[in-house]
Amino acid sequence: MITVQDLYVTYDKRTPALRGVSLDFHDGEFVGIIGLSGSGKSTLLKTLNGLVSPSKGKVFVEDKDVSRLKGKELRDLRRGIGFVFQEFNLVDRSSVLENVLIGRLGYQSSFKSFFGVFQDEDYRLAEEALETVGLKEKTFERGDQLSGGQKQRVAIAKTLAQEPRVILADEPVASLDRNSGKAVMDTFQRIQQKYGISIIVNLHDVDLARKYCHRLVGLKNGKILFDQKTEEISDDDITGLYS
Amino acid sequence: MQKRVLGILITAIIASTLLIGCSNEEEVLTMGFVPMRDGEQLIESLEPLEDMISEEMGITVEAFTATNYVGVVEGLGSGQVDFGFIPPFAYVLANAESEARVSLTVLNASGESSYRSQFLVREDSDIEDFEDLYGKTLAFVDPSSTSGYLFPGAHLYDLGIDIEEDITYLYSGGHDQSLQLLLSGDVDAAVTFVDVRERYKDDFPDAMEKTRVLGYTMDIPNISVTISDSMDPETEARLQEALIKIADTEEGAELLAELFNIHGFVVAQDRDYDIIRDTAKTMNVDLSNQ
Amino acid sequence: MMTLRDYIAKKKKKNRIWFFGILLFWAVTAYGVNFDLFRIISGLPDMFNLLGRMFSPEFSYIREAMPRLLETIEMALVSTTLGVLIGVLIALFTAKNTTLHPIIPKIIGPLLTFFRTIPNLIWAAILVTIFSVGKFPGMIALTITAVLITVKLLREYIETLNKNLLNGVESVGGSKIQVLRFAVLPTIFEHSLSVYFIVLEINIRSATILGLVGAGGIGQILWRDLNHLRYDNLATLIILLFLTILIIDFISVTIRKNLKKFYIPRTSIASFKLQQQKKWGGIIALLILGFLWLFFSLDITAERLIVGLGSGRDIILRMVQIDLSYIPRLIEGLLESVHIALFATITGGVGAVVLSYFTAYNTAPSPIVAVILKGVVNLLRTFPPIIVAIIFFRGVGPGPLAGAMALGIYTLGVMTKLYSEVIESAGTSIQQGIMVTGSTKLNSYRYGILPQTFPNFISLILYRLESNIRTSTILGIIGAGGIGTLLSTNITWRNWERVGLLILGIALLMIAIEKISERIRKRLI
DSSP: OEEEEEEEEEETTTEEEEEEEEEEEOTTOEEEEEOOTTSSHHHHHHHHTTSSOOSEEEEEETTEEGGGOOHHHHHHHHHTEEEEOTTOOOOTTSBHHHHHHGGGGGGSOHHHHHTTOOOHHHHHHHHHHHHHTTOGGGTTSBGGGSOHHHHHHHHHHHHHHTOOSEEEEESTTTTSOHHHHHHHHHHHHHHHHHHOOEEEEEESOHHHHHHHOSEEEEEETTEEEEEEEGGGOOHHHHHHHHO | OHHHHHHHHHHHHHHHHHHTTTSOOSOEEEEEEOOOTTOSSOOOOOHHHHHHHHHHHTSEEEEEEOSSSHHHHHHHHHTSSOEEEEOHHHHHHHHHHHOOEEEEEEOOTTSOSEEOEEEEEETTOSOOSGGGGTTOEEEEOOTTOIIIIIHHHHHHHHTTOOTTTTSEEEEOSSHHHHHHHHHHTSOSEEEEETTHHHHTTTTOTTHHHHEEEEEEOOOEEOOEEEEOTTSOHHHHHHHHHHHHHHHHSHHHHHHIIIIIOOOOEEEOOGGGGHHHHHHHHHTTOOOTTO | OOOHHHHHHHHHHHHHHHHHHHHHHHHHHHHHTTOOHHHHHHHHHHHHHHHHHHTSOOGGGHHHHHHHHHHHHHHHHHHHHHHHHHHHHHHHHHSTTTOSSTHHHHHHHHHHHHHHHSOHHHHHHHHHHHHOSSHHHHHHHHHHHHHHHHHHHHHHHHHTSOHHHHHHHHTTTOOHHHHIIIIIHHHHHHHHHHHHHHHHHHHHHHHHHHGGGTOOSHHHHHHHHHHTTOHHHHHHHHHHHHHHHHHHHHHHHHHHHTTTTTOOOOSSHHHHHHHHHHHHHHHHHHHHHHHHHHHHTOOOOHHHHHHHHHHHHHHHHHHHSOOGGGHHHHHHHHHHHHHHHHHHHHHHHHHHHHHHHHHSTTTSSSHHHHHHHHHHHHHHHHSOHHHHHHHHHHHHOSSHHHHHHHHHHHHHHHHHHHHHHHHHHHHHHHHHHHHTTTOOHHHHIIIIIHHHHHHHHHHHHHHHHHHHHHHHHHHGGGTOOSHHHHHHHHHHTTOHHHHHHHHHHHHHHHHHHHHHHHHHHHHHO
């Protein structure tokens, strides 16, 4: 459903982040992208939903060229793609419920949502999403009263409220301790199994990646080093990636 | 080594800063000029007057302008300002505060040492007499204005109209603003100098036709030349003499008239200003506690 | 490779250059304002004489002053509420990172700076022409200042927000408006609240200036008493203003401290929905109430408004035809104003760094010292600069020195208050980090808090410089030099073409200062 063709991204006209990346993502996959920091993982993920524009090459999401989309079309595309950030990116001063409702914004008119008017359906979906990530009892607390792991699960609930086909996660556990990280990865796994939503996740922790992902893509200096099923990856591949 | 250089430099900078101004020990007279707002034109530069007085007296005179008199009155009180051209009410305040003396009164274009202010109403107004002002709205200029507040206010009191009880009033901030308020219908009457309509005819070309004069106040002494108590009588006499002499020369008279709307000086006595004190008293301005 | 020795030498050199640079700069401005310590010292007795006359406040006067004070508070409250609400909206749409289109800040930014430079006196002169005298034009003038200050303070804050926060909403397919509403607005809420109180205080103080043009309130009687040299009454008014500002400060601190307590967790979706409706209903009601209040304080007819708009247009049309022959006087005046403002800003700023150490609770030698100094500092900034200028005028005579000293003292008060608050909020952990090494409080200030909060200090001081230039325009009316003397005389004489040129000159200067301070800030932060 997502096709990446010969993608180049250069920041500030000088520093290259991606140098000719081509690959496909399919429905219902759980893909891990691994590599050192600075290898281009984050950039790759952000080009998939148009947060970063490529300097060369193309990204197709369901046959639509992402770099050509603008305004309403781009927003419609993003609505169908969940994005989870390393730093959660919650609005700390809003309640958990409000944060999850943000996931419904792609379905609202700007005017109505400005006054915080949501439909009953939106509330139902938000509640359901919070239940899925196991945080229903925190619905009315303020964002800044949660722990890091809880915040990340709220962020996942937010993307679930979008009713996405795919969730992109950029280092979702890098700022968390081991146990919280595990809880977050478990949540992803549950979502992938229950709803069939594909998950594409950047990780620098290889053990976690091997444990949860079905397919691993290794990035090094903006190029793909390997792209294989998890069980086919050898220790040498990994060593090569981190050397 | 470096530390010492540093220390010397700092001392040098600070010392040179502190010593600025200490070098000129020669006597300088400081003159403040608070223009009456009924002047024909804006006094742009005091330099010509400075030069004339300096030359005549043989003492350097440095002059400055202020639109409000409070600073000058305080300066006269402390001796920081040696003499000033200030409005009559400002003189009375300065005298009450610090024994500052009036030396001269300025003569206006008609050769008088006093002027009056006028009550204006609209041409089509039903106000024919001061009696008709009861219950009406009146624009004063501001509470510091002799011609725009004190005298007209006292005038009304003398006619039996209590401005606090019998009329509504407001301060417009300027003689021109008062005229404007009257023309726009915000107030029923306005007090201004004579004649604001002539002075601002470019701004309000129809003012002459659209308004008429209801009446005039008593005579108000003109702008005064007030001397600080710290000036010695001998210098004061020289200054008095110099100013009168300047106004007598053809060249000086022309310059004074053209640039400052001054048409001569007469020697003034403190008692000439008793009328201001009485007026201030009527207007409930307390001059005693300064 | 840089050795440690090189590093130390370089660092020392840098500190020395800084120190010298500031000192030299100060010396130049001191020369520009004819600074003369001997003159100030020898003028002290005269200054104390005037201060002494102020030390006998007339308390029976409170009965007359109270209704006027309430009128001022009413004006300030209405105009601040309206101004901040409008200002928040404009700030959202003109911050570089949240604007709908990158061209908007480029156009609106300089335009707002231009409007901000127009002194209150000019606003009032135009507004009085249009709307007649009274509360209404005063409130409009205050609302305009409130909008402009809010936009300035908030826009800078919004521009420092993390890009991630905005991405969080953009990545779900939210529109730019939705980003503003759901990510930015909740985040800036607390900051907006403190901006509200800052603006409220500024407006109460500005109301004293508006008394000059018949806008009513406490300014009117303050101006009258000053002109009648009734310093006893003046002292009473200053005490009233002082108390008002203290109360505002207290309310502001209390609300901000307890903001989290005000957050009421809901228990069901239904009650959450109801709360949302109430919240927005409340904000809209507040806006409508503000406009209605404004509207009802306007007691003129439609015909009068049309006449007024006509004369207002005439004035503005004449201001646009700037009188270029006046440029030499303009430059002369601006130069003096710059000297006054720079001298005041540097003197007050350096003084504030020292005084803040004794005023902030966490660095002061004892809490009692801090409390006493906080009182002094509040008193310093309540004294209207024009009155302080008159005191100095009495001591040192005419010229720029009196204005420069008055502004310097005002700057010292404002900067100490703001900076000591920065120290209090940022200090403790850094301070502890240094104190555990066995160092003194003073050293923890010098090597920990000061470097850490220096960027904040620079931001504050640069903003102060801008307001000092604006305030110095008012001081001109008593003969304290600078562009203000020219401005006030030309307004009195209705030389609008010259007023236009003066405003343009001030605006260009301010825009230049803003550009330079942006550079400095970027380099330091």
